[in-house]
Amino acid sequence: MFSDLVGLVISIAPVIGLLMWQTDTDRRQRAADIVRADIYANVTRALEGESLVAVDVQYPTAWRPGQVWLRTPSGYESLIGEASRAVLERVPFGYHVIIDCGGGS
């Protein structure tokens, strides 16, 4: 009886673990999406419309903080400058900003 119970627990533990991990990942991703929406709206407002600045957010994990990626084509670094204040005032604690300026920065 006891060995059957242990066998059952051992067999379903990976499934439960994966489900819990996936739930946690989804929750973090939702939080990151909210951060992204907030930052993107602020950037759009700061640049007075849609621009060539792309915003992407990766959720924080145990071994690295969250990442807010700002990307522009090469030669458009000034857009990053104009948007940086709008980004920095919206980046929550536990996130850092990564600026990727393509090949010509």
Add this chain to the structure above:
Amino acid sequence: MKARMLVVLLEGQEAAAIQGITALVAVARAERAVVRLAYLHRIPSPRMDRHGRVVADTDREMARIAGTAVESLQVAARPYTDVEIETVARFGAPGPELGFELDAFAPTLVTFLTARARGPLARLQLWALRRRIWLRPGVRLIVLETAWWRPEALRREPATTPLWEFIRMAGGPY
């Protein structure tokens, strides 16, 4: 009070710093920040000739490396007269030296160059350095990715006028 931006340059990131200075200045200008480029280098060993005699001792090597680095960075920063940029070179282990710089300069923004380091040990070192920053309250961390190490950037053909430029000239949305 003016914002303070500390740019951390490690050994081998000199080219990335020169390449990324446009973006750095753009951010500093927007933040109205004073910029300090801190070049961190391990203490160099004395230079020896082939007979084992010391040609240049550690002090002289440090002076040479600091002179070269500071002069290169100052030349790269010279066109941007509207932003206050100072350059320093520090010798020793990067972790403690970065700590000293953080205490001395009290930055509100800390910038690292190139998110990807070469080799697992270099990545671990970068991770440890950045961890010091993101655990510190009141300091924002920025990582500047430059493309000098990317194969596609090295292969890049001389650009014709990009589509973006035509849109911009036509009074595009930005």
